[in-house]
Amino acid sequence: MDKVVRAETAGFCMGVDLALNKLDSLIESKERGSIYILGPIIHNPQVLEEYEKKGVITAESPEEIPEGSFAVIRAHGVPQNVEEELRLRGINVIDATCPKVKKAQLLIKRNTTDGRVLLLYGEDSHPEVKGLLSYAPSGTCLFDSTEELKTIELDPKRRYCLAAQTTQDRVVYEEIIKYLESKGLDVIVLNSICDATRQRQEEAISLSSKVDHMIVVGGRISGNTRRLVQVVETAGIRCTHVEMAEELPLEELKKFKKIGLTAGASTPKRLVDSIQQILEKI
Incomplete structure (x- = not known):
């Protein structure tokens, strides 16, 4: 070679750096109470193993996190109701959601409160997607490719809002935008893919x-x-x-x-x- x-x-990336810095600061502060992460803070097994050795506990559900402990919200974010539930139960919530993901959540919320249906280009099982969907009160439609979108019957009488999981392929997203434009639908397009x-x-x-x-x-x-x-x-x-x-x-x-x-x-x-x-x- x-x-x-x-x-x-x-x-x-910047979002991962910020999330891990928040977790590191919490560990170093030696605050009272156990430290939990609701799901992997980032998607890297080696990093997660290091934090386990420092006493950080990964919880699979909000119910596993006891009152009085600290819950660090992962870089991918969580559904709105999950964060609300944690706070109501007296858990100290540290929001380490990536700023780009948080921006996408708020953009979706702002543009779907008037009845628009969210069209989301993303992966069904991805935690970020589950969070993004929770910010659309007027209905959602999830797909992971242009081909899958084409199989979905969209109502020309309804209004839509298009967004993408922040880590999706921009080239495919542009194809999706062109397809929806060709259908003549009333669609607001959000720029949610991270630079x-x-x-x-x-x-x-x-x-x-x-x-x-x-x-x-x-x-x-x-x-x-x-x-x-x-x-x-x-x-x-x-x-x-x-x-x-x-x-x-x-x-x-x-x-x-x-x-x-x-x-x-x-x-x-x-x-x-x-x-x-x-x-x-x-």
């Missing part, structure tokens, strides 16, 4: 055109990491997705002259560094 080229945008996500995807596509193979590092449950793999493969370049250095197919990678390296928004810098060092030695 002649060269490893690393994307400038690889690793933690950091767009930049990361654009750099991955650009980088993939200059290398023989791409490595994407990040948690397998991370939506934005999976999307990076998707956009690279769509660009026609072979791609390997790994969570840890041990998963690198070193023998296979030896045959490539130039390898591109990028990472999802919840991937620690030290993990990307270690993988880069290994690649540079083969």
Whole structure:
């Protein structure tokens, strides 16, 4: 191998940094009461394991968090009613929702209170999506592709509001917008895809055109990491997705002259560094 080229945008985004800083500050403050996270604070198993060692407890449901303890809301956000329930039960809520996700939540709320139905481009099982849907009081319609949207019968007499999960593919979102415009529907389009996500995807596509193979590092449950793999493969370049250095197919990678390296928004810098060092030695 002649060269490893690393994307400038690889690793933690601003929202992840802010969420982890809030959790770190709470741990360092030594406040009384146990510290809980409602679901993984970010989608990276290695980071979550480190916080477990520091005594942070991951709860799967609000009911698991006892009164008087601290509940840190994950970077992906939570449904409105869940946050309200926690506060009503006397739990100390620390909101670590990514500012971009919070902005999307409030945009949806502002533009659907007049009866507009939310059309949301996102993943059904993703925690961010569950939160976003809760901010639309007039009804919702969720889909994860242009093809799925085309199978949904939309009422021309109704008014709609279109939004996207913040880590979705901007190119696909533009296709969705064009499709809805062709239907002549009354639709307000929200710009809810994070700029950091767009930049990361654009750099991955650009980088993939200059290398023989791409490595994407990040948690397998991370939506934005999976999307990076998707956009690279769509660009026609072979791609390997790994969570840890041990998963690198070193023998296979030896045959490539130039390898591109990028990472999802919840991937620690030290993990990307270690993988880069290994690649540079083969």
